[in-house]
Amino acid sequence: MTSPRAPGPRSRSTSPPEPPDARARFRRLRRAELPSETVALARFLIGCIIVSDVPPGRASARIVECEAYLPGDAAAHSFRGETARNRTLFMRRGHAYVYFIYGNHYCLNVSSERAGIGAGVLLRAGEPLTGIDLMRARRGVSAERDLCRGPGRLAQALGIGAAEDGLDLCAAGPLWLAAPRDGPGGRVAVGASVRIGISKEADRVLRYYVRDSPYVSGPKKLNS
């Protein structure tokens, strides 16, 4: 009948009580702060925060893993040129490219170059920060580690679907990027590896992740 795990239609909010952690404050990233080159942006995004205000409430996660998909990269969805599906990948940097994959899952990218150039950064995993109960409800699992570990899981936990495709992540809206939290522990060791789940250009080291983070996806040998 209906697709089982695709994010459902937005429920009509009946002013649910705001969980205490939803009041955490984040500073929205300005586009000028985003590096204008894909690899640099992928590295930059590690430690940044993705914030979803998709109803019924706020959920956010610290980005701990992402992959760069470059212009002219055979593994990138933009490789064959612009289509109806991937057109948001050709928007200027800082826009959401959301696509549906394997009949079950949505994945979120951040467009990464100037308008007209197809490239992006796939957000693969996050460490849940706020709205954890909401993520649990969306995901149907309780283990915090499994809420955002993997691109499909991350999108589902944040309530991201086709409706979020094309959103400006540097503007006010239901989905946006926030600066890393300052203070002790703000600086992390970033590792690099080959990308996961692709067959073309599979040897390129374009995946970045937080070393030793339990929230990173993929086999252990890629994460040391």
Next chain:
DNA sequence: TCACTGATCGTCT
């Protein structure tokens, strides 16, 4: 922890 497999459906050739 890893390897394997089925589910599921939009997109593209």
Next chain:
DNA sequence: GACGATCAGTGAG
């Protein structure tokens, strides 16, 4: 009609 930037479940080591 084939493929795919995945996930969850199962079984083996």
